[in-house]
Amino acid sequence: MKLYIKNMVCIRCKMIVKDELLKLGLHTLKVELGEAHISEEIIAEKYAQLKAALLQWGLELMDDKKSMLIEKIKNVIVESIHYADERLLTNFSDHLSEKLNYDYTYLSNLFSEVQGTTIEHFIIAHKIERVKELLVYDELNLTEIAWKLHYSSVAHLSNQFKKVTGLTPSHFKQLKIIRRGTLDNL
Template identity: 45%
Template sequence: MIYIKNMVCPRCIEMVKHVFDQLDLQSKRIELGEVILDTDLTLSKKEELAEQLKVRGFELLEDQKSKQISQIKAIIVEQVHHSVKPIDTNFSTLISDKLAQEYSSLSKLFSSVEGVTIEKYILQQKVEKVKELLFYNEMSLSQIAYQLGYSSVAHLSAQFKKETGMTPSLFKKTRPNRKSIDSI
């Protein structure tokens, strides 16, 4: 298995698949942040893969800490941006279960490397998802609150305002620029 940084959406998966096809590399599965290979890579193929990924804004991850950070981010991005059903547990349990590690150690690692807590990263991702849904006027605020696991519209609005400096309704009216997911 190899880990790739900056894979944050289905288009990223398609682009990585394209790179693997171009390099004639066989994979069993490609998901956000990771690729399961059929065979081991030679050093020259690994270097060529790293270069082709870099040109497209991705990065091959080598050390264990970077891999874990990438996995944590992929779990969060997948749940917040790509899951159709609301999360039925808390993120700490989800992350801990998927990575089979204690959440406290993962949280310390994430904070030390990223400079923000996992909770802050989750909040940033949720706010970007709220912006997207408001921008495209796909759901009401109460539907968005439910979808993203907020206890109430008031809680969502308070966090949104704290993070962006404006209410969701003001955001909807002004439609300022949004950040790309991988820049968060």
């Protein structure tokens, strides 16, 4: 049986879901972002217990097909931006269509209707958060970050970063260094 779980966006979430399933005596086959596969059918009483337990962690079991598809879209995007080590060989629209087996226009319209924002804006927001993270880690230079996150150029990344954050990537990086310096003086 496959369970769909809303707000499941990190490795910690996967561990929480595994733990809660184990507490209920359910046998986990696989847990991915937004989904848990268990070997047995779940009875109504255990379903309600699982739903309540997950809700305490900010996670939510989903029954509605549209909501499940929206969560799948989000999870594919989050996984592609935050957790994939290799660069996508196609653009996000083709990647989403291929992963979810739906026409991109349908996915885009559904996402906009339900979320009140476009898939493109959702992707940009996550890409900028990933850029911030990579800048703080200081392991990659801006050219490498631009390539890793599918930007056409460093200038494109810098313009989008400034548009979203109000800062240039180099200014953001400087603020981190300044902040760290003041913390070191404590």
